[in-house]
Amino acid sequence: MKKQLFSTLLFACSLTTLTAQTPVYLDDTQPIEARVKDALNRMTLEEKVALCHAQSKFSSPGVPRLGIPELWMSDGPHGVRAEINWNDWGYAKWTNDSITAFPALTCLAATWNPEMSAIYGKAIGEEARYREKDVLLGPGVNIYRTPLNGRNFEYMGEDPYLAGVMCVPYIREIQKNGVAVSVKHYALNNQELWRGHIDVQLSNRALHEIYLPAFKAAVQKGGAWTVMGAYNKVRGQHACHNDLLLNKILKNDWGFDGVVVTDWGGAHDTYEAAMNGLDIEMGSYTNGLTSESAFTFDDYYLAKPYLRMLKEGKVPMSTVDDKASRILRLIFRTAMNRQKPYGSLTSEEHYQAAREIGNEGIVLLKNTPVQKKGTPLLPLDGSKYQRILVVGDNAVRLLNEGGGSSELKVKDMVSPLDGMHTLYGDKVVYTKGYAAGRPMYGRAEEIPQSVMDSLRTAATELAKEADLVILFGGLNKNHFQDCEAGDRVTYGLPFGQNELIESLLGVNKNMVLVLLSGNAVEMPWLNKVPAVLQGWYLGSMGGNSLADVLSGAVNPSGKLPFSFPVKLTDCGAHAFDELSYPGDSIKQVYKEDILVGYRWHDTKKIPALFPFGYGLSYTTFAYGKPVASAKTITADNSLTVTIPVKNTGSVAGKEVVQLYVGDEKCSVLRPVKELKAFQKITLAPGEEKEVTFTITPDDLKFYDEAVGGWTAEPGKFKAYIGASSADIRGTVPFELK
Structure with a gap:
């Protein structure tokens, strides 16, 4: 409401001051293309350039003189991020910006159900609309190339067809709310290490067969209104102003009529940004740590430097007319769209959507009897157990916290321990078992070994007296795990979890292991654990979804959207030298070429621990x-x-x-x-x-x-x-x- 009021006042003021000179009515009964042409003809060069860069951390200007409002953007492929300050990365600390956390997109891909994708898009689109966002920064459709990529949890797996099918309903349903998606990160942002400058080299076959099809589906079938460029370079040129990716493929070959937005700070050169297809520059000169007083938003590459180049004839005027036209089209589709619905926030319908998506995305990896002649351990029969020990930091951890831009401020959060208490009440006893440190970005808290030893010993003692042990482990959203701006440093489970699993099994074989992560992990103990679930990051209703599946109220039907290799070198990206992954810090060569994921396992006859598309049922x-x-x-x-x-x-x-x-x-x-x-x-x-x-x-x-x-x-x-x-x-x- 506040943004709409501001825009209305600007429009009224513009009429008051300019009626005597030139009418400024922009007739919204006309087709959008006519309105774009009309508005463009009324604008000054300075106003056109102003459209092309940020005015705050998450907004870009409109044209106040003509009553054209600004664009407001928000992080949030699986939830609308809390409000950020105007000119720094601190949270604004509003009290009305708590939202629903939906399952991460890896979980959505694991449903293998486009109907779930549509439900997801509708719900998150309604929340973005209610929060008055014009652009929601997602979905992510980068390909799962290596299980060390810290951002895999935001993406839709290793297969371009699956990712393409699953992203389309999500996009369509979000945009029905008058909220644009920004499909990211275009393209080849398949690792976080050195993401700002690593130069990716690959064949044209790998580019077109593996890494671009999901983006193409998002544009041509989903009708995406914006695309976000990636941080990395591709064949020597930054992706955010890359002639091949943006001009030749996206805008020419695919016919994209929307806006290309940088990832925040992804622009590096005014001439390339002007000529190579970038439309809006966001976030330059920001590192999240220091004041920006030395750099105003007018100092961006697509701001005063661009204006000077235009006036000096160093770049053609047609570039700014094309950019401004695209941005106006986006504004008319979103901020000035009078037909969009009102939206809603944290409704029961949204909680039900989150729960249903989680129910369908959870993957049953293993389910065997504890005794050779017994029945499988799952689903759990609560009447058989009088004392149930729940173990693990992830049983109580707020997994919406951390992860970088995907961090979410939730109104309600049902933890796995909450879900177990709902099912089994006083039968449930909890112990931590391991410590993972506080949620942090850019660094990880070191936990003393003595603390870990003490927690493991306490859990093992309690396990001796329990009828059943349920361990909620895996990764979390801290640095060096599933987190933006850093890759994992090991394929194995962190925080001494392998030792904890072995210790618990040593005193109690009745164990269910629930892995909460967005990535595959090494499993040296797999043959000893009778039941294993891949639970992902499930959002606000995650504890309920896990309880539904563990109890048998819901029969698991999720399938893996990526392969779990036995060991890291079984993955194609890691089967070569360091130039293939992670690169030499300057350049990287995709030596596995088109053989990504199951394509590698099949062709090289290297069995996966759990293959692509795998998932058990009751x-x-x-x-x-x-x-x-x-x-x-x-x-x-x-x-x-x-x-x-x-x-x-x-x-x-x-x-x-x-x-x-x-x-x-x-x-x-x-x-x-x-x-x-x-x-x-x-x-x-x-x-x-x-x-x-x-x-x-x-x-x-x-x-x-x-x-x-x-x-x-x-x-x-x-x-x-x-x-x-x-x-x-x-x-x-x-x-x-």
Whole structure:
């Protein structure tokens, strides 16, 4: 309301002062393109340039003289961030900016359910609208290349098709609220170490087949209104003003009509910013630590230096007209959109959405009997246990805190321990077991070994008397874990958790391990732990979601959106020298090329600990024989593959049926198979459904570097139907004529 009132007053003042000279009414009954042209014709050069850079930490100017309001932006791929001060990184300490924390986007990807993506986008869009934000900085669709990337929890996994399918409904539903998304970080921001300058080198095939398709889907299918540039360089040029990425691919090839925004501080050169497709520069000269009094917002690369270059004829006027037109289009779509709904905040509907997404995203990794002839440990039968020991810092930690820009200020937070108390009441006893330190950004608190030893000993003693142990461990949002601006330094669990797990198992075999993280971790103890859940960062209702799945109120149906390698060197990015990861601090070469994730594991025949697409259920599913509608496919037609799937267990459940396609023989290296479609189906006990997939000629293509485009070579192909990339239940051969 405050922002709308301010804009209204500016509009009224402009009418009062200028009516005698020139009418300034901007007729909002006209199509947006007519309004853009009209407004642009009324603007001075100085006003056009002013649109192109920030005026505060999270806003950019409008045109006050014409009653055109500013743009207000907010971090928040999984929640709208608390208000930040005008000119520094401190929190404004408002009392009305607490929100719903939704599950991190890695969890959303693990649902393998576009309906969940739409529910997510609608809810978070309503919260952003209520908070009067015009641009929400997300979703992130960078590819999971290495499990050491500190920011993987914000992204949607290792497969470009899965990420592309899952981001589109999220984008569409957010923007129905008159709030733009800013799809990030475009492109190749696949590590946080040296992110501000590392120069990524890769093949055109890897660029187009792996790292760009999700962004392309976001733009062409999702209709994204803004895209955020990445910090890193790509082939020698910073991504935020990169001619190849922004001009040639995004705006020319893909027809993007929106705005390119820098990541905060991502601009480095006025001429390149002017010429290479950047539209709004945010956050330059900021390090979050010192005063900015020496630099005003007019000192940005796209501010006074840009204005001088325009006046001196060093860059063409057409550049600023294009930038201003795009920004005006964005303002008319958002801040000046009278048709947008009111929005809502922390409603019961939003809490239910967060819980439902968490329920569908949790992945059951392992579920075996404690005794050889017993039943699997999960779901838990509360009547069997009189004393339940809950262990772990993550059982009580606010995992919305830390992580950098993804830090959230929540109105309500249900912890895992809260969820266990709701289920089992006084049966639950809690002990910490390990200490992870306070939430910090840019550094990690060191915990004395004596403290760790004491906590582990206390937990082990309590475990001796417990009927059941539930350990909530994993990572958190501190530096060197799942956190912006730094990568993990080890693949193993931190804070002595491996030693804690072994110690607890030494006195009590009835253990459930719940890993809360956005990344894969090493599991040297896996064969000893009977039940393991991958619980992600689940947000405000996380404790309820975990309780739902552990108790069996919800049958787990999440599937992994990335592979868990046994050891780090089993991952393609780490199979070469340091130039492949993390680089030599200046340059980095993606030596695994197109073989990312399961593509690497399949092609190199290196089994994953848990493969892409993997996830167990409390029921079982039987796949019948797949049948193709034809034996051949041509450039002008498609074929279908149908397979029956039956719930052969005793409880209702959901299964993700996955279609992969492999080229049997090709003149270039191709993966064994690649994901091309999936469906999530719900089946009652004994129920059977037929799942049908359509394979088109486009599904068979690779990026041909020789011609600079997509092609498919005639020959033999194979369709694989599976419950994961490694659990193939049926194959169908066919031929491309």
